[in-house]
Amino acid sequence: MEGLTDSGRQRLTTSIVAGTIVVLSVALRFWCKLKLKGGVHAEDWWILAAVPIYLGAVADDIWGLLNGISGENLDDIIVALLQNPPPELVLAFETYLKSLYIGYVLYIFLVTTIRFSILLLYRRIFSTPRFRLQTLIMMGVSLAWFITSIVFAFTYCIPLEKFWRPLAPGRCLNFNLFYFVIGILETAIDLIILVLPVRATFAVQLPLRTKFFVSGIFLLGIFVIATDVLRIYKIYRPGQIYIEFTESIFWTHIHSLVAVLCANLPIYKPLRAKVVNFFSSIQKSFGSSLRSLRGDTRQRIGDSADGPEASFDLKTMPSDSPMGTHKRPEGSLEESRYPILDNRGGTYTSMADRSDASMDTLIIPSRGIVRTTKVDVF
Numbered sequence: 186m187e188g189l190t191d192s193g194r195q196r197l198t199t200s201i202v203a204g205t206i207v208v209l210s211v212a213l214r215f216w217c218k219l220k221l222k223g224g225v226h227a228e229d230w231w232i233l234a235a236v237p238i239y240l241g242a243v244a245d246d247i248w249g250l251l252n253g254i255s256g257e258n259l260d261d262i263i264v265a266l267l268q269n270p271p272p273e274l275v276l277a278f279e280t281y282l283k284s285l286y287i288g289y290v291l292y293i294f295l296v297t298t299i300r301f302s303i304l305l306l307y308r309r310i311f312s313t314p315r316f317r318l319q320t321l322i323m324m325g326v327s328l329a330w331f332i333t334s335i336v337f338a339f340t341y342c343i344p345l346e347k348f349w350r351p352l353a354p355g356r357c358l359n360f361n362l363f364y365f366v367i368g369i370l371e372t373a374i375d376l377i378i379l380v381l382p383v384r385a386t387f388a389v390q391l392p393l394r395t396k397f398f399v400s401g402i403f404l405l406g407i408f409v410i411a412t413d414v415l416r417i418y419k420i421y422r423p424g425q426i427y428i429e430f431t432e433s434i435f436w437t438h439i440h441s442l443v444a445v446l447c448a449n450l451p452i453y454k455p456l457r458a459k460v461v462n463f464f465s466s467i468q469k470s471f472g473s474s475l476r477s478l479r480g481d482t483r484q485r486i487g488d489s490a491d492g493p494e495a496s497f498d499l500k501t502m503p504s505d506s507p508m509g510t511h512k513r514p515e516g517s518l519e520e521s522r523y524p525i526l527d528n529r530g531g532t533y534t535s536m537a538d539r540s541d542a543s544m545d546t547l548i549i550p551s552r553g554i555v556r557t558t559k560v561d562v563f
Contacts, residue, residue: 192431193250199435203442204243211236214449223452226309231302232448235295239441242291246434249284253277263351282349285430290338292437296371297331299444300324303378303406306451311385323378330374334367361421361428368417372410379406379447406447412440 189197211232218225254262254277262278270278304320304327311317341363342348347355382403416436420428 189250192435196431196434196438197247197250199438200243200246203438204240206442207239207445208236210446210449214452217452226305228302228305228309229452231298231305232445235298235302235445238291238295238298239445242288242295242438242441245284245287245291246438249281249288253279253281253284266352279349282351285434286338286348288434288437290335292441293331293334293338295441296444297327299441299448300327300374300378303448306448307382311382313385313388316382316385319381323374323381326374327378330367330370337363337367357426359426361425364428364433365417365421368413368421372413372417375406375413375444376410379403379409403451405450409440409444409447412436412443416440 214232215225215229217223218229254274262282266275266278301324304324308317308320337358339345340358341360342355342357344353344355347353347357380403386403416433416439419432419436420430422429
């Protein structure tokens with residue numbers, strides 16, 4: 186990347202990152218389908234076909250940047266060629282322009298596969314005759330857009346090589362104007378496709394919350410429209426013959442990436458459920474641990490504050506101690522005696538019947554009177 190300009194490095198980074206995200210998003214889609222036994226359908230194969238096309242566009246962009254030139258527009262290239270540059274630079278110019286041409290053709294195929302994937306998904310979800318007819322019409326419109334764009338791509342310059350050899354004899358159309366018109370039509374088609382299922386969703390007998398949720402998923406495709414509008418705004422140059430090629434490649438990557446993600450997004454519902462369940466289980470586990478910790482803390486505080494061992498030096502008395510006797514009730518588990526010194530120097534004897542786990546019996550011989558009371562045991 187040493188010989189690249191800042192715009193060239195930006196394009197290279199964008200191509201690699203976008204290509205990686207596209208591959209991962211489609212792989213995740215198929216994982217959801219196969220792992221959760223959702224079945225693989227026609228729309229999945231169409232979006233899978235978009236992966237090699239996108240990777241081809243990424244490879245083409247890298248090839249044009251590393252073996253051609255970085256980030257120049259066609260007007261600047263023509264000016265440089267008129268100055269009789271060395272043959273190496275001429276070859277670099279041609280390589281760069283070839284990569285732009287190949288990238289444009291691949292983009293036409295990529296957008297078409299994404300549209301067909303989305304429309305086929307619509308047809309599988311909504312089976313009403315009217316909606317299926319609408320999707321079929323949009324598939325026809327998308328196909329017409331594809332054919333028109335391909336014909337233009339191969340007839341833009343006559344001969345075709347004049348695109349990457351601008352000083353060669355021949356003629357070329359106004360690429361800037363045609364690209365603008367094609368971009369407007371593309372945006373209109375995408376908008377219709379993305380809004381198409383909203384009406385059908387509200388016509389189905391579903392809870393209102395579910396309708397808004399499903400419509401929201403489809404309307405997230407509005408980001409596709411936004412990136413397309415930004416792309417047209419950035420690359421169109423009024424009154425010029427050629428578009429802003431550097432901005433065109435960058436925004437085309439962004440637009441294509443968002444389109445692939447939006448096509449995959451409705452398929453991620455099972456994955457979202459798993460993620461929600463995962464975080465819910467973590468939250469429950471954390472809450473259970475916190476409650477257990479609080480319970481242990483309260484128990485330790487109770488032992489230290491109210492337990493008889495905390496306030497007195499307790500020693501087990503022999504069973505034949507003359508301080509008193511205690512007849513153990515039937516069914517009790519064990520009998521214990523603890524001498525307790527009172528503040529006046531007298532000796533109190535605690536007789537603990539452990540059959541009562543919550544209370545101790547204190548037999549207190551003091552001044553010839555035997556008194557019995559109860560205290561809590563933790």
